Amino acid sequence: MDLSTLPQNQKVATMARVLQAEIIGGLHAAEDQLPTEPELMKRFGVARETVRRALQVLKEAGLVMSVQGSGTFVRRRPGRTTLLREFLPLGGPTDWIDRGSESWIPLAPPVWGRGEVPPELAERIGLGGEVSVWVCVRGIDADPRVPLQLVRTYVPVGVAEKLPGIEKAASGAAVVLERLSRTGSPLSWTLTDGARMPEQSEAVTLDTPIGVPLVQTLRITRQDGVVVEATEYVVSSERFCLTSRPDQETDSLDSAEGA
Numbered sequence: 001m002d003l004s005t006l007p008q009n010q011k012v013a014t015m016a017r018v019l020q021a022e023i024i025g026g027l028h029a030a031e032d033q034l035p036t037e038p039e040l041m042k043r044f045g046v047a048r049e050t051v052r053r054a055l056q057v058l059k060e061a062g063l064v065m066s067v068q069g070s071g072t073f074v075r076r077r078p079g080r081t082t083l084l085r086e087f088l089p090l091g092g093p094t095d096w097i098d099r100g101s102e103s104w105i106p107l108a109p110p111v112w113g114r115g116e117v118p119p120e121l122a123e124r125i126g127l128g129g130e131v132s133v134w135v136c137v138r139g140i141d142a143d144p145r146v147p148l149q150l151v152r153t154y155v156p157v158g159v160a161e162k163l164p165g166i167e168k169a170a171s172g173a174a175v176v177l178e179r180l181s182r183t184g185s186p187l188s189w190t191l192t193d194g195a196r197m198p199e200q201s202e203a204v205t206l207d208t209p210i211g212v213p214l215v216q217t218l219r220i221t222r223q224d225g226v227v228v229e230a231t232e233y234v235v236s237s238e239r240f241c242l243t244s245r246p247d248q249e250t251d252s253l254d255s256a257e258g259a
Contacts, residue, residue, distance in 0.1 A: 015044050015054040023063050023074055030076040034064065062209035062238060083240040085217060085233075087191060093217070093233065095149070097240075102140045107147055110136035112167040117154050117230070120196070125154065125220055125230040132160040134172035137205060147206055148239065153231040173231045177221060180228055187228075189221040193242055198234075208236035215242050 022028050035043065040051045055072055058064045065075045087093045095104050115133045122128055134153040139145045153172040159180075160166050169175045181187060195213040203210040214234040221229040235242075 009050070009053065011044070011046050011050050012053045012057065015040070015046065015050065016057040018044075019054065019058060020061070020063060023058075028074045030074050032074045033070070034072045034074065036071060060209055060211035062212050078239050080239060080241055083215075083235065083242050085242060085244050087219070093219075095233075097140060102142075104138040104149060105141050107137050107139045107145050110134060110170060110172060112169070112172075114157070121218070121230075121232065124192075124218065126227045127154055127156060127230060130157050131155060132157055132167055136172060149233060149235050150202060150205055151231065151233050153229065155229050156227070159228050173219075173221075173229055176229050180221075180223060183223070185223050187221055187223050189219055192218045193244075194218075195237060196234075198236075202234070206234075206236050208238055212236055212238045215240055217242070 019028075019034070028034060034040070034055075037048055037051050040046075040054075041048055044051070055064060055066075059066065062077060063075060064072050066072050081097050084096045085093050086095070096102065112132060112134050114130055116122075116129065117125055117127045117131055132155040134151075134155075136151045137147045138149040138151060139147050151172065153176065155166070155176055159176075163176065163179045166176060166179065177187060194216050196216050198206070198208065198210060198212070198214050200210060202214065203212075206214075208214075215237045217233040219229075219231045219233075220227060
C-alpha cells in the first residue's frame with residue numbers, strides 16, 4: 001500500500017516505511033501485536049511522539065489498529081471481491097458481489113433531506129446551491145450486516161418540487177427517474193467510474209481507513225439538456241474492485257486495483 005500521506009518529518013516517514021515493509025513482508029502477521037511504544041522508541045532511537053505519529057500513519061493506511069489497554073495490532077484486511085455493476089434504464093444500479101451472488105439491501109431506512117452538493121462533485125455534476133439529497137447505506141443480507149456501499153442522490157430543489165411527495169419516498173434515484181420518465185421528455189445519462197479519498201464520516205460509515213480510497217461510480221441524468229438527477233455510489237477499494245458487463249456503456253471504467 002502506498003503511504004501517500006506520509007508527513008514531512010523524516011523520522012516519522014522512515015519508521016512508517018520500515019514497519020510497513022515488515023508487515024507486508026510477513027514479519028508481523030495479521031492480528032500480531034507490534035512492539036510496544038518504549039520498544040519502538042529504543043529500536044528507532046526516536047521520541048514517543050514520533051512513534052505515535054508513525055503508528056497513526058499506519059492506522060490511516062489500514063495496516064494496523066489500536067486496542068485500548070492492549071496495544072497496536074496488525075489489522076486483518078478484508079478480502080477483495082469483484083463487484084459486478086449493471087445499470088437499469090430507470091435508475092439502478094443492480095449490483096452483485098462475485099458476479100451474481102447477492103444484491104444490496106439497505107441497512108437502515110434511507111432518508112431524504114436538503115443540502116448541497118460537495119464542492120469536489122459540484123462542478124462535475126453541474127449542480128449548485130440547495131438540492132434534495134437521498135442517502136442510503138447498503139450491505140448484503142449476511143450476519144453480521146456490514147455496511148459496504150454508500151449511495152447519495154442529488155436532485156435540484158426545483159425538480160423535486162415538481163414531483164409531489166418525492167422527498168417522502170423510500171427510494172431514491174429509481175423513483176425520481178421513473179416519475180421524470182412519465183413527462184414525455186427522454187432522459188439521458190452518463191456514467192463515470194473512478195476513485196476518491198473518503199471523508200472522515202464516510203470512512204466511519206463504511207468501516208474503512210481514512211487513507212484507503214473509495215471506488216466511485218457517478219451517474220448524471222439530464223432531461224432536455226438540464227441535469228435533473230445525479231447519484232454517487234462509493235465502496236471501499238480495500239473490499240472491492242469494479243467490473244461491468246462488456247456491453248455496458250460508460251464514460252470510463254477503472255478497476256481501482258491500487259490502494
